[in-house]
Amino acid sequence: MVLINENYNKLEETYLFTRIAKKRAAYAEAHPEAEIISMGIGDVTLPLCPAVITAMQQAVQEMADAATFRGYGPEQGYTFLKDAIREYDYRAYGIELADDEIFVSDGSKSDTGNIGDIFSVANVVAIPDPVYPVYIDTNTMAGREIKLLPANEANGFCPQPPEWHADIVYLCSPNNPTGSVLSRAALEEWVAYARREGALILFDAAYKAFITDPDVPHSIYEIPGAMECAIEFSSFSKTAGFTGTRCAFTVVPKVLKGRDSEGREFSLNAMWNRRHITKFNGVPYIVQKGAAAVYTDEGRQQIAEALDYYRANARLIKQTFDELGFTSFGGDNSPYIWLKAPNNMTSWEFFDLMLEELNIIGTPGVGFGNQGEGYFRLTAFGSHENTAIAMQRMREYFSTK
Ligand code: MLT
Numbered sequence: 001m002v003l004i005n006e007n008y009n010k011l012e013e014t015y016l017f018t019r020i021a022k023k024r025a026a027y028a029e030a031h032p033e034a035e036i037i038s039m040g041i042g043d044v045t046l047p048l049c050p051a052v053i054t055a056m057q058q059a060v061q062e063m064a065d066a067a068t069f070r071g072y073g074p075e076q077g078y079t080f081l082k083d084a085i086r087e088y089d090y091r092a093y094g095i096e097l098a099d100d101e102i103f104v105s106d107g108s109k110s111d112t113g114n115i116g117d118i119f120s121v122a123n124v125v126a127i128p129d130p131v132y133p134v135y136i137d138t139n140t141m142a143g144r145e146i147k148l149l150p151a152n153e154a155n156g157f158c159p160q161p162p163e164w165h166a167d168i169v170y171l172c173s174p175n176n177p178t179g180s181v182l183s184r185a186a187l188e189e190w191v192a193y194a195r196r197e198g199a200l201i202l203f204d205a206a207y208k209a210f211i212t213d214p215d216v217p218h219s220i221y222e223i224p225g226a227m228e229c230a231i232e233f234s235s236f237s238k239t240a241g242f243t244g245t246r247c248a249f250t251v252v253p254k255v256l257k258g259r260d261s262e263g264r265e266f267s268l269n270a271m272w273n274r275r276h277i278t279k280f281n282g283v284p285y286i287v288q289k290g291a292a293a294v295y296t297d298e299g300r301q302q303i304a305e306a307l308d309y310y311r312a313n314a315r316l317i318k319q320t321f322d323e324l325g326f327t328s329f330g331g332d333n334s335p336y337i338w339l340k341a342p343n344n345m346t347s348w349e350f351f352d353l354m355l356e357e358l359n360i361i362g363t364p365g366v367g368f369g370n371q372g373e374g375y376f377r378l379t380a381f382g383s384h385e386n387t388a389i390a391m392q393r394m395r396e397y398f399s400t401k
Contacts, residue, residue: 007143016133016367017041023351024361037390039378040361042176042335044241045386046309048290049302052240055293059286070285075277077104077249081288084295085249089234095221101253101269103276104283104291106246108206108235112170113138114279115202115231115250118271119168119258126166128159130177130368130375132204135170150371151178157329157338158186161193169194171220172204174211177368177377178338179330181216187223194229200256200268201230206248209239209307211333227253231268238335238381240294240303247283247291310335313387314380320391324398335380338365342398350376358393 014022020040028036048056062068076082082102090097105111113134121143127135129148139146147166149159157180171190173182182190194201203220211218220226232251236242256268283291293299314331321328327340339362341350347364354360354376365375380387 005141007141010140011137015137016363019367020351020361020363023355027355034359036355036359036361037382037386037393038361039382039387039390040363042238042379042381043243044238044310044381045383046241046306048241048245049294049299049306051293051296051299051302052290056286056290059289063286073282073285073288075280075282076100076273077102077283078285078288078292081292082249084292085234088295088300089249090219090221090251093218093222095219097221097251098254100273101251103250103252103272104288105248105250105276105280106283107237108204108233108248108250109134111233111248111250112202112204114275115272116142116144117275117279118268119200120261123167124165126162126169126199128170128172128175129370130365130372131170132172132176133368135202136369148369148371151175151180152371153329156180158182160186161189165197166199167197168200168202170202170204172206173216174207174334175330175336176204176207177336177363177365177372178375179332179334179336180338181211181213181333183215184217184223187217187220187226191220191223191226191229195225199229200258201226203230203232205232206235207238207334207336208234209303210311210335212311213333216333221251221253228255231256231272236291236294239307240291240299241306242287242291245287245290247287309384310380313382313384316387316391317378317380320394324394326398331380337378337380339376339378341365341374341376342401344374347373347376358390358397360390360393 081104082099085102086097116138124145124147125139126147126149128151151157151159157178208218220230220232235248252269252272254269257265258268259265294303317337318331326342329338331337347366351364354362363377365372365377
């Protein structure tokens, strides 16, 4: 019989969102009349914007004609999309990138998970707690030593650089799950740490479109010196509703170096390129055309309206929690609201109460790590109608408790 990767035995039995989906399905089966409102997984509600749809329809027409049909494209993404990314995601913030420093992919989930392919299992990895489960799970699968960086109320859910050495550090800002953001000063400290320690920062910027505070960088490369110590992940999922369409991009600067056990230096950009072209055949042309339309004048305006729609939900959720006297965090530069469960309830106790008494699905904070125990994450990605109904249910239930 084939030998298995025994590191998988160290994982939680089920991926967090799968466990929640199963609980929801079991409840729905037992209570078919329940009108369950999902504020759990951060999935968007609004359809793709008209600019994206038009561009994708035109791309379909091109694919229907032998003269304009396209087969395999460049694995790293088409230049028309990478040019727009360079202009609007980077040059707009004073950052110059070369075309071959950008890798278009099918998601930041995949890229933050797959990036480990180019690193030795001997690296010590620092990961915030609580955190998006993919960072922990993929490093557990690989068998790396993981050291946790506690993120809690005391540090505003923004872990400081530790006293100890790490080779790789995962950071996510705006943060999933806590909704906290790393200020310019906080990021400067992390970049200084990485340069001092020879560490590499893996910076997940999937939620950057929600930033409104001018003191919060949209890219880690806004910090001087970050090009030499950071890889950055961005996504169209939350920016432009591509959760089902799949398109993202990862920046691996060419100055980034790693070393082998004999001290010889290697380009991380060249290694990621090698990995990417070996295991990935590129995002479909039609999808990349849609993603490029996000950057047109029309697209940017339509995206801004969608983001405002979700921001209004976040405000309503925060306002309701304030009125109920709950302690909550996030929701300002982020679609996530991190609620402290009332009456010292555990995360899963609160999850069950919300599901059974209010028919609302959220995400138990402990599912993101032990420091998340006693917290509960809600997303602002629902419809206005459902968000308003959910908040009304909360008001009715908790104002009498
Ligand atoms: C979440 O709810 O944490 C995200 O939607 C999951 C993801 O982006 O993969």
